[in-house]
Amino acid sequence: GAGVSQTPSNKVTEKGKYVELRCDPISGHTALYWYRQSLGQGPEFLIYFQGTGAADDSGLPNDRFFAVRPEGSVSTLKIQRTERGDSAVYLCASSPGLAGVETQYFGPGTRLLVL
């Protein structure tokens, strides 16, 4: 079946602009995670959704970052007033959300470059 998809694959924007990054999880997966991966680093957790609600947003770096998942499927990560330091690959992952410890399956990421 189809894996996690993310659009766009690449996004170039100017400092101060607003961007939206989209994640489409594996069909039927209710748990959805966003991570950010800076160059040469491992992914760092941003936010986790179970269904429509953000169950853990402790990784969001500041209030310029916001994510939604209005219908419990597709999620959008929104970044306001982008800064050059926001340049990174933004990864989305999903898991079934049934119970217990689950493996997270990752999408290909969106590479964001803020000029």
Add this chain to the structure above:
Amino acid sequence: AQKVTQAQTEISVVEKEDVTLDCVYETRDTTYYLFWYKQPPSGELVFLIRRNSFDEQNEISGRYSWNFQKSTSSFNFTITASQVVDSAVYFCALRKNTGFQKLVFGTGTRLLVSP
């Protein structure tokens, strides 16, 4: 706090050599899960293995094997008879054993396999 250390930044081998990627972790939890992911040049994180802290048995899957040693807080990954297609960045990750939790990643080890 949880932490994963992958001290090897980059390893270069010639095809058919065996190679071991080191992973050392820190956690105060008595139970937890460990993971290995592969990130090829395409960027997508590919799940390789999940290991419960209760289970210290080593695991082998084809050319891949994993050595989990709780006494030394290590979860090392060995590729036998490496191939060019094994070239990628490999990440070790840790998560709590309760509910839906974020993954804590190491900084990754870049493996270059030359023909």
